[in-house]
Amino acid sequence: MYQDLHLIKRCKKCILSANFPRIKFDENGICNFCNNELLYTTENSEIETSRGEVEKLFQDKSKKSEYDAIVCYSGGKDSTYTLKLAVEKYKLKVLSFTLDNGFISPVAFKNIEKVVSALGIDHITYRPSYQFMKSLYRISSIENIYNPKTLTRISANCNSCISIVNITALKMALEKDVPFILAGFTLGQIPSNTIYYQNNYEFLEESRKPILDKLKSQLGNDVSKYLEITDSLLKKSENYPYNINLLCLEDITENEIIEKILPLGWVKPADVDGCSTNCKINAFNNYVHNYKFGYSPYELELSHLIRKNLLTREEAISKLFDQPQDQIDFVKAELRIDEKDLKMSN
Amino acid sequence: MNTLTITKNEIQVALLDFLCRQFYVDLDDIILDKSLIDTGIIDSMGLIEISSYIKKNYGFTVTKEQMNRQNFGSVLKIVDFIDTTIKTI
Numbered sequence: 398m399y400q401d402l403h404l405i406k407r408c409k410k411c412i413l414s415a416n417f418p419r420i421k422f423d424e425n426g427i428c429n430f431c432n433n434e435l436l437y438t439t440e441n442s443e444i445e446t447s448r449g450e451v452e453k454l455f456q457d458k459s460k461k462s463e464y465d466a467i468v469c470y471s472g473g474k475d476s477t478y479t480l481k482l483a484v485e486k487y488k489l490k491v492l493s494f495t496l497d498n499g500f501i502s503p504v505a506f507k508n509i510e511k512v513v514s515a516l517g518i519d520h521i522t523y524r525p526s527y528q529f530m531k532s533l534y535r536i537s538s539i540e541n542i543y544n545p546k547t548l549t550r551i552s553a554n555c556n557s558c559i560s561i562v563n564i565t566a567l568k569m570a571l572e573k574d575v576p577f578i579l580a581g582f583t584l585g586q587i588p589s590n591t592i593y594y595q596n597n598y599e600f601l602e603e604s605r606k607p608i609l610d611k612l613k614s615q616l617g618n619d620v621s622k623y624l625e626i627t628d629s630l631l632k633k634s635e636n637y638p639y640n641i642n643l644l645c646l647e648d649i650t651e652n653e654i655i656e657k658i659l660p661l662g663w664v665k666p667a668d669v670d671g672c673s674t675n676c677k678i679n680a681f682n683n684y685v686h687n688y689k690f691g692y693s694p695y696e697l698e699l700s701h702l703i704r705k706n707l708l709t710r711e712e713a714i715s716k717l718f719d720q721p722q723d724q725i726d727f728v729k730a731e732l733r734i735d736e737k738d739l740k741m742s743n
Numbered sequence: 744m745n746t747l748t749i750t751k752n753e754i755q756v757a758l759l760d761f762l763c764r765q766f767y768v769d770l771d772d773i774i775l776d777k778s779l780i781d782t783g784i785i786d787s788m789g790l791i792e793i794s795s796y797i798k799k800n801y802g803f804t805v806t807k808e809q810m811n812r813q814n815f816g817s818v819l820k821i822v823d824f825i826d827t828t829i830k831t832i
Contacts, residue, residue, distance in 0.1 A: 419767040435767045443799070546766060547786040588765070588788060590795035600810045604780045604787040637807065 399684075399739075400691040402717060411700030412713045416691035418549055431704065447592040448646045454593070454639060455487055458576050465489040466577040467566045467638075470513075470520070471496075472505035473675035475644055476581030477512055477663055478654045482643050483579055484516045491579075494569060496562045497524035498678070499531070500728070504666035505675035511662030523565055529619050533557050534678065535732045536615045538685045539742040542608060545690075550586060552682035552694040561623050563640075567596060570638040571630050582642045585701025592645040596637035598626060650707045671719025672699075680720045681728035688739045693717050749829070755822045761796050762818070775818045790815060801829050 406415040408428035413420055421429045429435050458465055468483055470476045470493040483489045493513055495501075513520040536542065537553040547556060566578045584592075602625070612620045649657075655665065670680035672695045686694045695717060702708035729735065763770055768784055779785045785792070793815065794805040805814075814824035 435764050544780075544783055544786040546783060546789070549767075588792045590799070591788065591791050594791045594795065595807070597807050597810050600807075600815075601787045601790065603812070604790065 399688045402687065402693065402720075405692070408700070410710070411703045412710060412717060413696050413700050414692045417696060418545075430700065443590075444592070444646060451593050451641055451643070451646065454577070454641075455489065459574075462574050462576060463490070464492045464519075464573060464575045466491045466579050466641075467570050467573075467575050468493045469496075469562050469566050469578065469580045470494060470509065471562075471581070471675045472501060472509040472512075473581065473673065474651070474654050474658060474663070474665075475583060475674075477508065477658045477661065478647075478649075479579055479581040479643050480512065480516065480518075481658060481661065482647070484518060487643075489577070491518050492569070492573070492575070493518055493520045494566060495520070495522045496558065496565060497522050498558050498561075498676070499524070499527045500676055500678035502666040502668050502675055502677050504664055504668065508663045508666075508675075512658070515661040521569075525561065525623055526619070529616070529623065531732055532616055533612070534728075535734060536612065538681075538732065538734055539738045540611070540615065541742070542611050544608075548686070548690065548694065550694065550697045552679075552686040553689075554678060554682040554685065555694070564624050564626060567598065567638065568626055568630060571626070571634045574634060576636070576638050578638050578640045580640065580642055581644055583698065583702070584645045584705070585698035587642060587645070591640075591642070593639055593641040595639050598631060598637065648707075651702075651712075668724070670721060670724060671716035677724055678728050680724040681732075683720055684725045685739065689743060751822055751826045754825050755818065757800065758796075758818060758822060758825075765792060765796075773818060778812075778816055779818070793821065797825060801825055803828055803832055 400416065406422075407413065408420075408422065408431055409426040410431045411428065413428050413430055415422075419429075419435060423429075423432060455465075466483055466489045468476070468480050468491045470480055472495065480491065480493055483491050495509055509520070509522075534554050534557065537557045543553055543556055551559070569575070570578050578596075609620060609624060612624070655663075665674060669675065669677055670683065672683065672693075673679035683693055683695070686692075699708060699713040699716060703710050703713055759770060759773060762768065762773060762779070762784065766784055766789065772782075773779070773784060774782055779789065780787070790810065794810065798804050809824070813820065815821055
């Protein structure tokens with residue numbers, strides 16, 4: 398049942414709420430995540446080790462590929478900064494790629510144009526059928542498609558979208574023999590020990606199979622087109638690319654990120670919710686997540702940033718509460734979802 | 744950590760502690776001979792996390808060929824895999 402985010406009891410140090418899985422509060426109102434009883438946090442030494450290993454991977458990269466990296470570029474602040482890091486700090490030859498999910502803010506699109514022009518890089522926008530995306534979002538919203546474990550740190554719709562981004566980026570990397578795929582995730586958004594890893598599609602595909610089967614039963618064979626990779630393409634490359642989240646190696650606040658990307662022409666969109674800087678479906682995604690689980694999918698990420706002193710608790714609360722109703726209503730109408738659908742999905 | 748002297752029981756205790764904390768589950772939730780994915784303890788990203796845990800704590804990288812159900816199909820299989828591998832490196 399939908400919870401009023403303003404009324405839920407929250408940890409006094411971070412913003413994890415009483416509805417978050419396995420949460421407990423001590424006598425001072427501090428949660429067991431802040432008290433380090435749960436969730437391995439990434440130590441600075443671990444980040445330092447990953448930094449060295451990522452730099453070594455970049456140094457040892459093959460020179461024969463047309464591109465060093467595919468950068469998954471949403472137009473939001475984090476992926477914009479990741480793109481800047483890839484080009485300017487790591488001197489990589491990049492191909493940036495945007496998935497147009499049909500709900501990207503027009504301001505974000507302008508940002509993408511300005512940033513790729515300023516950085517002088519090649520760019521591809523891929524837009525799957527709007528009908529398919531709407532059907533995918535509808536099913537992800539009202540059916541229980543994903544492992545609840547996955548949904549502790551991401552909404553079902555964001556997970557659907559990011560799955561297409563990941564698969565499309567992997568296809569492009571395999572087709573062009575590109576050794577790296579870069580994304581703009583921060584620690585907190587992704588598990589702490591996945592700053593970089595080598596893809597292993599076959600094994601992960603096996604674990605994804607129940608999810609794909611559920612989606613196919615609802616959406617048909619288009620699911621394969623957008624969320625699977627053919628054997629012939631998999632056999633084309635001897636080595637799978639590494640996925641690397643460069644932003645996890647940086648000790649930088651949100652304001653500092655914005656300061657760094659403003660000179661590229663980036664402008665903060667006003668038509669998105671407080672937790673997004675590019676996507677107009679996000680407020681709805683958060684609403685659905687709240688309806689199903691009683692907490693925001695951003696609680697874990699924002700709480701991590703608070704613990705790392707990269708965001709204040711007040712800033713995090715402000716983002717969490719900034720969920721414009723008009724954006725939620727717009728998406729509900731687009732996806733033809735009403736309160737009854739959401740109630741039945743619980 | 745001296746991986747040569749570590750026992751299988753110690754590997755299992757450490758792995759279970761990692762799983763409980765990283766995936767915030769209770770020990771009772773984990774069925775030792777069942778797939779962690781099938782029982783909802785982890786998702787596919789969890790397999791990557793366990794690989795990273797192995798690398799950090801036992802000093803070897805799980806290869807693409809090693810990442811299969813035979814080695815990762817349950818806690819007991821993961822423990823066997825770690826135990827066998829550290830004795831051969």
